[in-house]
Amino acid sequence: MGKWLLRGAIALLAVGAAGAAWVFGFLPRTHPPAPVRVAATPEVIERGRYLAINVLQCVDCHSVRDWTKYGGPPVAPIGAGRPCMDRKTPTAGVNVNQEYFPGVLCIRNITPDRATGIGEWSDGEIIRAVREGIGRDGRGLFPIMPYFIYRHLSDEDVQAVVAYLRTLPAADSGITPERQIEFPLNLLVRLWPEPLEAPVVAPDRAKDRLAYGEYLARIARCEFCHTPREPNAMEGFEGRRFAGGMPFHLGKERVMYPMNLTPHASGLGGWTREQFVARFRAHATPQTVTPAENTLMNWNAFSGMTDDDLDLLWDFFMTLPPVPYRQEPL
Ligand code: HEC
Numbered sequence: 001m002g003k004w005l006l007r008g009a010i011a012l013l014a015v016g017a018a019g020a021a022w023v024f025g026f027l028p029r030t031h032p033p034a035p036v037r038v039a040a041t042p043e044v045i046e047r048g049r050y051l052a053i054n055v056l057q058c059v060d061c062h063s064v065r066d067w068t069k070y071g072g073p074p075v076a077p078i079g080a081g082r083p084c085m086d087r088k089t090p091t092a093g094v095n096v097n098q099e100y101f102p103g104v105l106c107i108r109n110i111t112p113d114r115a116t117g118i119g120e121w122s123d124g125e126i127i128r129a130v131r132e133g134i135g136r137d138g139r140g141l142f143p144i145m146p147y148f149i150y151r152h153l154s155d156e157d158v159q160a161v162v163a164y165l166r167t168l169p170a171a172d173s174g175i176t177p178e179r180q181i182e183f184p185l186n187l188l189v190r191l192w193p194e195p196l197e198a199p200v201v202a203p204d205r206a207k208d209r210l211a212y213g214e215y216l217a218r219i220a221r222c223e224f225c226h227t228p229r230e231p232n233a234m235e236g237f238e239g240r241r242f243a244g245g246m247p248f249h250l251g252k253e254r255v256m257y258p259m260n261l262t263p264h265a266s267g268l269g270g271w272t273r274e275q276f277v278a279r280f281r282a283h284a285t286p287q288t289v290t291p292a293e294n295t296l297m298n299w300n301a302f303s304g305m306t307d308d309d310l311d312l313l314w315d316f317f318m319t320l321p322p323v324p325y326r327q328e329p330l
């Protein structure tokens with residue numbers, strides 16, 4: 001999709017003033033936030049905690065991380081945001097095809113702090129930001145925030161996340177810079193957001209376990225990181241879903257390749273279910289490592305996934321067509 005949007009943006013520019021007026025006048029496509037009020041029972045909050053920390057990685061992205069430890073676990077105050085990216089931030093590994101970030105972008109505070117966090121946001125505004133990529137002020141969010149994935153989150157699950165966020169200790173992040181995004185990405189943040197027109201329901205985990213495994217593999221972003229794609233594209237290559245991701249860079253020293261998760265010999269074909277589960281469980285207490293040994297896969301967070309969720313993921317991966325792994329872009 002990303003590739004087509006980029007081409008679309010370029011085509012619009014060729015059309016000139018009329019195209020620009022459309023992009024800046026009518027986009028992003030959006031609608032008012034839904035007037036929902038989340039019923040925050042202890043069970044709902046616990047479900048939201050599990051999703052936000054162990055499955056969806058909200059907390060990892062929206063916190064400062066300790067990169068002396070394997071997988072970079074988040075540091076308290078969790079959810080309070082992290083230092084902004086700017087024109088000096090190298091973007092290797094980020095889905096931006098430039099050496100340094102073209103502007104200023106902050107991963108902000110999602111604790112209930114009133115000044116710098118979501119304290120003043122309605123439930124509907126938070127849900128719209130998470131699934132549809134629209135900020136409180138109506139602007140389109142930059143798609144490092146994976147709203148194009150979270151649009152598949154069920155109404156029930158996204159509401160649970162909101163209930164949990166409201167229980168986080170409010171912390172003032174001190175993050176204030178305004179976002180600045182240079183051309184052409186400033187057009188893309190207007191083109192990308194897409195409103196949801198219907199309720200979203202997750203597959204029934206008791207009746208259709210494979211479909212639920214696929215739901216998990218999507219919302220936990222296994223699919224996004226473990227599928228090859230063109231730089232800047234949001235969707236992977238046709239027929240190669242889960243067949244191993246594009247290179248990830250951690251600093252200059254470390255390049256890593258997300259594994260092929262299909263049952264091919266170059267992927268999970270040689271693994272057992274027990275090995276798969278054990279690989280996740282190994283990082284509940286992350287070891288101290290050097291930058292050259294570290295990883296961008298959120299192992300510490302995922303180590304808390306339930307046995308049943310890891311089983312569902314494994315069962316789903318085993319149904320994929322076995323596709324060989326190729327490290328190079330196709
Ligand atoms: C891969 C990193 C990443 C993950 C994972 C992530 N976010 Fe974000 N989030 C961002 C970035 C980057 C922005 C800023 C986008 C912008 O300002 O254009 C953002 C913005 C937001 C905003 C809007 C904040 C504001 O002040 O405008 C909210 C709310 C939010 N995220 C909540 C969440 C929740 C809830 C989750 C989990 C369901 C989550 N995020 C997961 C990166 C992430």
Ligand code: HEC
Pocket residue numbers: 217220221222223225226248256257258259261279295296297298302313
């Ligand atoms: C942010 C990107 C990202 C996400 C999200 C992600 N992975 Fe990974 N994954 C990686 C990278 C990078 C590697 C290679 C480095 C490593 O092994 O840690 C990897 C490696 C792996 C490995 C191989 C480990 C080994 O011992 O060789 C498995 C298995 C795996 N991921 C499964 C998953 C599953 C299942 C999910 C979803 C629950 C997932 N990953 C989500 C980036 C990601």
